[in-house]
Amino acid sequence: MSFIEVTQSLLGGFAVTCLLFILTLILSLPLGLLISFCTMSKFKPLKFVFKIFVWIIRGVPLMLQIFIIYFLVRTADGANFWAKLDTFFYFEYGVQFGKNGAGLGAFIAVLIAFAINYACYFSEIFRGGIESISKGQHEAGMVLGLTKKQIFSKIILLQVIKRIVPPMSNEIITLVKDTALSNSIGIVEIILQAKLFTQQAIWPLFYSGVFYLIFVGILTLLFGYLEKKLSYFKA
Amino acid sequence: MAYLEIKNFNKSFGNTEVLKGIDLQVEKGQVVSIIGSSGSGKTTLLRCINFLETPNSGEMILDGVSLINDLSKNDSDALLREKRLNFGLVFQSFNLFPQYSVLGNITLAPTLLLNDKINKRKQKEEYLKEKTNIENDAKALLEKIGLTDKANSYPCELSGGQCQRVAIARALALKPKILCFDEPTSALDPELTGEVLKVIRALKDEGTTMIIVTHEMGFAKNVSDKVVFMADGVIEEEGDAKSVFDNPKSEKLIHFLSSVNNKDGE
Ligand SMILES: Nc1ncnc2c1ncn2[C@@H]1O[C@H](COP(=O)(O)OP(=O)(O)OP(=O)(O)O)[C@@H](O)[C@H]1O
Ligand SMILES: [Mg+2]
Numbered sequence: 088m089s090f091i092e093v094t095q096s097l098l099g100g101f102a103v104t105c106l107l108f109i110l111t112l113i114l115s116l117p118l119g120l121l122i123s124f125c126t127m128s129k130f131k132p133l134k135f136v137f138k139i140f141v142w143i144i145r146g147v148p149l150m151l152q153i154f155i156i157y158f159l160v161r162t163a164d165g166a167n168f169w170a171k172l173d174t175f176f177y178f179e180y181g182v183q184f185g186k187n188g189a190g191l192g193a194f195i196a197v198l199i200a201f202a203i204n205y206a207c208y209f210s211e212i213f214r215g216g217i218e219s220i221s222k223g224q225h226e227a228g229m230v231l232g233l234t235k236k237q238i239f240s241k242i243i244l245l246q247v248i249k250r251i252v253p254p255m256s257n258e259i260i261t262l263v264k265d266t267a268l269s270n271s272i273g274i275v276e277i278i279l280q281a282k283l284f285t286q287q288a289i290w291p292l293f294y295s296g297v298f299y300l301i302f303v304g305i306l307t308l309l310f311g312y313l314e315k316k317l318s319y320f321k322a
Numbered sequence: 323m324a325y326l327e328i329k330n331f332n333k334s335f336g337n338t339e340v341l342k343g344i345d346l347q348v349e350k351g352q353v354v355s356i357i358g359s360s361g362s363g364k365t366t367l368l369r370c371i372n373f374l375e376t377p378n379s380g381e382m383i384l385d386g387v388s389l390i391n392d393l394s395k396n397d398s399d400a401l402l403r404e405k406r407l408n409f410g411l412v413f414q415s416f417n418l419f420p421q422y423s424v425l426g427n428i429t430l431a432p433t434l435l436l437n438d439k440i441n442k443r444k445q446k447e448e449y450l451k452e453k454t455n456i457e458n459d460a461k462a463l464l465e466k467i468g469l470t471d472k473a474n475s476y477p478c479e480l481s482g483g484q485c486q487r488v489a490i491a492r493a494l495a496l497k498p499k500i501l502c503f504d505e506p507t508s509a510l511d512p513e514l515t516g517e518v519l520k521v522i523r524a525l526k527d528e529g530t531t532m533i534i535v536t537h538e539m540g541f542a543k544n545v546s547d548k549v550v551f552m553a554d555g556v557i558e559e560e561g562d563a564k565s566v567f568d569n570p571k572s573e574k575l576i577h578f579l580s581s582v583n584n585k586d587g588e
Binding site: 221232233237320321 | 372373374399403404406407409410411413415417418419420421430431434435476477478492493496
């Protein structure tokens with residue numbers, strides 16, 4: 088078991104980590120915006136339903152949500168839907184996702200749990216940001232004859248983005264580390280991959296930590312850059 | 323009929339009646355000041371005129387066109403926006419857009435309206451011509467408010483007085499028929515009010531029709547063609563500046579003026 092071998096294995100696991108991270112972001116950012124609009128809706132029932140939904144999702148451990156989605160969905164004959172999906176992808180399309188763990192079906196289940204969970208967290212950040220913009224900004228846009236859409240996209244949005252960069256960067260960095268939860272149903276991301284070596288050696292565990300540190304370091308720099316880019320105005 | 327004619331405006335928030343039958347006439351080129359104690363409904367009246375609030379009943383006619391009436395509650399968003407453009411409103415707290423430069427604040431709305439009107443790609447030449455016009459107009463406005471050198475500054479780099487002057491230019495860029503001010507100098511340090519009042523004064527000299535809610539009695543007396551005193555949601559007294567300030571008739575106005583004078587004397 089050489090360094091090269093371990094590196095190759097861990098890179099494979101890290102690819103799964105990154106994939107889950109990116110896809111979760113792509114799905115949960117727009118979904119979160121949508122949910123934030125619902126929780127700010129003037130239509131009371133809609134607002135109520137989504138407030139409760141956000142409360143539940145944020146109040147229950149993500150691991151439990153993964154388990155519920157993974158074990159709840161069944162096929163007509165009572166088998167695990169996601170496991171069936173694994174074999175379906177494998178036999179129909181030859182998809183091999185992770186060599187010695189759960190397949191693409193399980194990954195999709197995890198992704199759904201992550202996307203919903205993070206959409207709810209993001210929605211609260213978005214809501215806080217949008218509601219923190221003074222009414223005067225909206226009204227200034229209104230008296231200038233702008234449409235609601237123009238007011239949001241040309242006036243409010245950038246101010247909101249500026250305000251939510253710090254909390255969003257926290258949340259996104261948490262997401263990087265949360266992806267490890269996916270190994271609870273057998274997705275072989277980097278930590279589970281490292282764990283597979285522990286019978287022979289412990290150092291791959293530390294090594295896997297380095298991957299996280301580098302990834303989080305890059306994100307921190309990126310957000311710092313964004314913050315600096317937006318520092319030309321005060322909002 | 324007057325240029326702007328407001329008839330019997332009523333407005334309630336829940337159970338509180340804030341406007342109780344306001345009638346107001348403004349002639350073209352006139353400067354009308356609205357004074358009155360806190361809570362008398364001055365801001366609410368301005369907000370109704372600018373379509374930020376909808377009066378429960380009443381009528382508003384501008385230049386012979388009825389803008390608010392029994393049927394206008396059903397106006398489409400587009401019609402509402404078009405009606406709003408007849409008026410400009412300058413807020414007490416400026417409400418400049420922080421992410422745009424001074425020039426950007428002034429040109430934003432005219433540019434967006436232009437985008438709605440002319441297709442950027444199909445009518446390229448016409449669009450560019452109009453766009454240049456907008457920029458030239460904005461620069462002329464900057465010169466008028468004395469901030470040409472601040473064109474590329476951001477609001478956070480300006481003093482309160484400069485911000486308010488930019489807010490005035492931003493409102494003027496859409497060429498409103500009537501410009502409204504809600505206590506334009508109340509958020510300013512005393513030494514900065516002068517520069518804003520000077521701009522308003524200059525606008526009057528050009529014949530701009532204005533409605534100004536203000537606590538600056540000296541300025542109101544000096545600049546107004548007509549002064550309106552509001553108390554508890556009604557117009558208690560109105561007239562030219564001389565008669566209102568030097569010869570007040572109603573008890574409430576006498577009381578109001580003496581309390582304001584006492585404060586000034588402190
Ligand atoms: N959106 C609202 N909801 C409920 N009450 C309101 C609302 N806007 C204003 N009011 C009430 O209406 C009354 C008149 O308010 P308004 O702001 O028009 O007074 P004002 O004459 O402008 O006072 P000030 O000199 O303090 O600015 C106040 O009692 C205020 O509390
Ligand atoms: Mg007021």
